[in-house]
Amino acid sequence: xxxxxxxxxxxxxxxxxxxxxxxxxxxxxxxxxxxxxxxxxxxxxxxxxxxxxxxxxxxxxxxxxxxxxxxxxxxxxxxxxxxxxxxxxxxxxxxxxxxxxxxxxxxxxxxxxxxxxxxxxxxxxxxxxxxxxxxxxxxxxxxxxxxxxxxxxxxxxxxxxxxxxxxxxxxxxxxxxxxxxxxxxxxxxxxxxxxxxxxxxxxxxxxxxxxxxxxxxxxxxxxxxxxxx
Amino acid sequence: xxxxxxxxxxxxxxxxxxxxxxxxxxxxxxxxxxxxxxxxxxxxxxxxxxxxxxxxxxxxxxxxxxxxxxxxxxxxxxxxxxxxxxxxxxxxxxxxxxxxxxxxxxxxxxxxxxxxxxxxxxxxxxxxxxxxxxxxxxxxxxxxxxxxxxxxxxxxxxxxxxxxxxxxxxxxxxxxxxxxxxxxxxxxxxxxxxxxxxxxxxxxxxxxxxxxxx
Numbered sequence: 001x002x003x004x005x006x007x008x009x010x011x012x013x014x015x016x017x018x019x020x021x022x023x024x025x026x027x028x029x030x031x032x033x034x035x036x037x038x039x040x041x042x043x044x045x046x047x048x049x050x051x052x053x054x055x056x057x058x059x060x061x062x063x064x065x066x067x068x069x070x071x072x073x074x075x076x077x078x079x080x081x082x083x084x085x086x087x088x089x090x091x092x093x094x095x096x097x098x099x100x101x102x103x104x105x106x107x108x109x110x111x112x113x114x115x116x117x118x119x120x121x122x123x124x125x126x127x128x129x130x131x132x133x134x135x136x137x138x139x140x141x142x143x144x145x146x147x148x149x150x151x152x153x154x155x156x157x158x159x160x161x162x163x164x165x166x167x168x169x170x171x172x173x174x175x176x177x178x179x180x181x182x183x184x185x186x187x188x189x190x191x192x193x194x195x196x197x198x199x200x201x202x203x204x205x206x207x208x209x210x211x212x213x214x215x216x217x218x219x220x221x222x223x224x225x226x227x228x229x
Numbered sequence: 230x231x232x233x234x235x236x237x238x239x240x241x242x243x244x245x246x247x248x249x250x251x252x253x254x255x256x257x258x259x260x261x262x263x264x265x266x267x268x269x270x271x272x273x274x275x276x277x278x279x280x281x282x283x284x285x286x287x288x289x290x291x292x293x294x295x296x297x298x299x300x301x302x303x304x305x306x307x308x309x310x311x312x313x314x315x316x317x318x319x320x321x322x323x324x325x326x327x328x329x330x331x332x333x334x335x336x337x338x339x340x341x342x343x344x345x346x347x348x349x350x351x352x353x354x355x356x357x358x359x360x361x362x363x364x365x366x367x368x369x370x371x372x373x374x375x376x377x378x379x380x381x382x383x384x385x386x387x388x389x390x391x392x393x394x395x396x397x398x399x400x401x402x403x404x405x406x407x408x409x410x411x412x413x414x415x416x417x418x419x420x421x422x423x424x425x426x427x428x429x430x431x432x433x434x435x436x437x438x439x440x441x442x443x
Contacts, residue, residue, distance in 0.1 A: 082238050130259070137273045170426075
């Protein structure tokens, strides 16, 4: 999952497509419409059209088709568990998988075209505490993931596998917790020097131009596809 | 315990109710957190560790560490931590967006049980940590079964657009899932016990809370 998060972050920050240039609010609207359409769809045809639409947007955003297939493995596997219990009605089983992967592809499309900072700043409209907290968590994640990965790799290279080395794994996790708290104390001191009183400022782009109009038209198209089916 | 139900399986009334309860819990808890900016930063760092640990598989199983989050953060900050963890995981396609409400509240139950039992049971700290983790995970599993029983939701019926209320065969569901849950709870309890033992050796003040700081 770690490499996936790195890749998503890279895609969101380095993409140049019209979806990447568009304001985050328009993409969140698109995501919500696609999610709503996927979970409320009642036929295979409808789901196929919605999924094809998401794939089209993914490719139009210049994102890798291989990543799309790879990242949909998890939602497909989770949906499969439910689909297996519905094998008596094969169409229903396929619909369950279709709903799961279409909804997941909508969220992957949002994450790969919008930086987390922009998504969190939109959440700030609801609660600045939640938005600040998510932003800090995201920063800490990248600071800590490398050290845990390295420690786990070192442990495995030294033969630390299996239940016999459970204690060593637990120590690695404990050390990562302590490291995180020490980093937090240091970062808090730095933030305090800069005037931090529990609120970080970030302004999301709230522009309304050609990219936003195109995304809203695409959103309307997705809604129409759902309504007409 | 993290429930992996993809979007589109659960009926609207079910997941919307849990989202409403989550919104209520956040509405009540968030004003308390705003008063302690230092702990907001610390809690964010601990949440990042939960996500980091979640992304690494140990023995083919990923740890949740929700009870440990409760022990380290207390009941109020752990709600925000678990909400953030579940939102991140759902957006990465690890479980559905619609199940976030129920998942967060189940995880919060584990964290709250973890916190209160850890600070009130009389045993040695590492035994206590393991024991409360096991209890928290088993209680949350029974809570999930109770939710299914009281709601009478059968996802299969919901998909077929038939009435979703009625008896759900919980006996079969429990028989299939309980051995897995008990084994994973046991493994997690051992790991948490060892982690707490390590933290206690290096920074003991981290697990002995000043209750005013919650």
